[in-house]
Amino acid sequence: MHPLLSKQLDLLNEPQKESVLHGKDPLLILAGAGSGKTRVITTRIAYLIGAEQIHPASILAVTFTNKAAAEMKERVEKMAPGSSRVMIKTFHSFGAWLLRLNAELMGLKPSFVIYDDKDAVELLRTIYPDQPRNELKVYASLISKAKDECLSPSDNLKEVSNDPRFPEYYAKYEEKLRRVGNADFGDLISLPVRLLKEHDEVRKRIRQRFRAILVDEYQDTNRAQDMLLEQLVGPENRLCVVGDDDQSIYRFRGARVENILSFEKRFPDTKVIRLEENYRSTGHILAAASAVVNNNQGRLGKTLWTQKGDGEKPRVLYFSDQREETAYVTDLLKDKRYEETAILYRTNAQSKSFEDCFRKNNIPYRLVGNLSFYEREEVKDCLAYLSLLLNNADEVAMRRIINKPTRGVGAGAISKIDPFLDDTDDVLEAIKLSLPHQRGKAKKSLEEFTAAYARPLWDDEKDSLAYYIRQFLDRFSLMEHYRGRDRAEGTTREDNIHELINSASEYRGTTEELVRFMEEQGLNPPSHDETEHVQGVTLITMHNTKGLEFERVIITGMEEGLFPRGGGDIYENEEDTEEERRLFYVAVTRAMKELYMTSCRFRPRYGRLEESWPSRFLNELPAEHISESAPYDDFGGSSSSKEQDPWNESQDVSYPEAGKLDIPQGGGKVLGGYSVGTRVYHDDYGNGVVFNVIQNGGHLVINVQFESGKTAVLMPEFCSHKLEKLAHDEWQ
């Protein structure tokens, strides 16, 4: 046996060893939470290299995040020298790699830069200058949604949006982007799909190149990514996907659990391996997690087990408000086990009360997530300067920087450039053509601007790219500009730019290297989390915890409407609830030894103090595996007693068939003015009909079937501002 392989296999227990070794392709590995997914993938890679004699460079491993890719690379590199030649990339950077090789074929500039969502909005603004930004934002996100499904403007876009104007917006956007020659994030997946579909030679070559393909976190793939896989994998290729359908929590951004659920059907002769041993959590925690996720219908099903003992029972705590919640957590932290503890919440806003309290009590904490380095204006500005250098057609970049620093080029001057943009795609050329019409300061500035771009940048290519970028930006006095703003605003913009430039010091001073640098900035910006290395309690959203583990986990805000989230006053369809339940499962399985769950009766929401019920998920926890404090007494008794559960009654309601608006016969009891058959209008959901009315825990609860097919459970007293009763024949 190859030494690499035996070394990796030693890390696995017997059943895993068996599975990984004898797994035939295609291989679907259903790996439960805490089962060591990444380790299994690296072992599989070692197996392919060692036992199957597949050349490392013929192996492609795909992940979702840069972090996951880096982690896997590190592990693979540890295995042996040759295995560092395995290509490990995110879906997007693999797509970019493929497109670089075939840029012209797909209508891209070889030096294309990657537009993010905000650039997409700005591109739309160049087409529709009079539309408010917010409206264009909606179209931009619809376009990106369409691309996630691999849909072109010519396809039927009804599934993405019913807006009759959307196809036109998308078509014009696409046309302009192709003319500019740049790519957006969606293109990085959907264009390679087209490339491989339409060009037999390319597809053949790529399939020969990558003999074996492995995908991590397969449950997070969207339609386009799955289509890319289908193109990459021919009869001769080996495919192995690893995922956990129970941890699919990114449906909202296009991930389709269906991909993993239907994998066996789509790839015949799939061998399925379940990795069900959990190496992370103690017994009660694992039992609680399993019991909750068992309530989901659409899942393949696994039975997690652990060799560890039962451990402590997870604790459920009820408080009256946030103040009590933070006080309790602060009290827990008296033991100073800061690094071992993570506080999890559903929405970022919930971190605030903890931050305030921790600052007051001198408890060190680190806030994970949010604020990306590249959302910083000044960095985007610098990249726009460079982008225009690479691509004279980049109108988005030009508009961003033409008057930054302010050089007297206002709306008037720009409107004089616009007509020339109809004649030429080269925006610098258009500016030059407009010069005879410009006057005063604007004219002088624009002359200087175009002259600065005309001067050659590279001389003898002796210096690093950082040197040349600095030289180039100096032509526009950018540093002085930001230094001035820093002094006025107390910001650190200049430092941020230096940081950006410094990261270019490992590149040589050539155009090709600049392209490489820009791609790196677009796809893999250095993380700029200032709190990353800070020691302290971890404050983190549940979504962000994927792949992490903590000795002690506190899941806060276990309240209906917050978690599972409803739109403030509305509880969404079953699919949404199942996704929230999976999120809860992810959160629970982060805990190694101790788990706390807290629920508040009152919590401020949109400025008002709102009352809510304990999360339904708390009721799904098996009583024998948890210990529970008394819930807020107004709800009467303990919340584990099912009769008192405010949700129990409404759960028995039989919902009408989805998509069908059955209008129930009126009549029956009338409560608070509502009865079965009452017609309503809701600001967000449109027309609907009440099909059930109950009085529950002192609140009126109605079930509504909307025309859209959506069903909802509403509490009229909490959403009177959005909900309206309609007369019998009055549909709006």
Add this chain to the structure above:
DNA sequence: AGCCTCTTTATTTTT
């Protein structure tokens, strides 16, 4: 170009 005020709108997040 920048300041001021009025209005709108409230997840989750990667690339």
Add this chain to the structure above:
DNA sequence: TAAAGAGGCT
């Protein structure tokens, strides 16, 4: 509530 966007005014 509060933060961001839009639009008007100087």
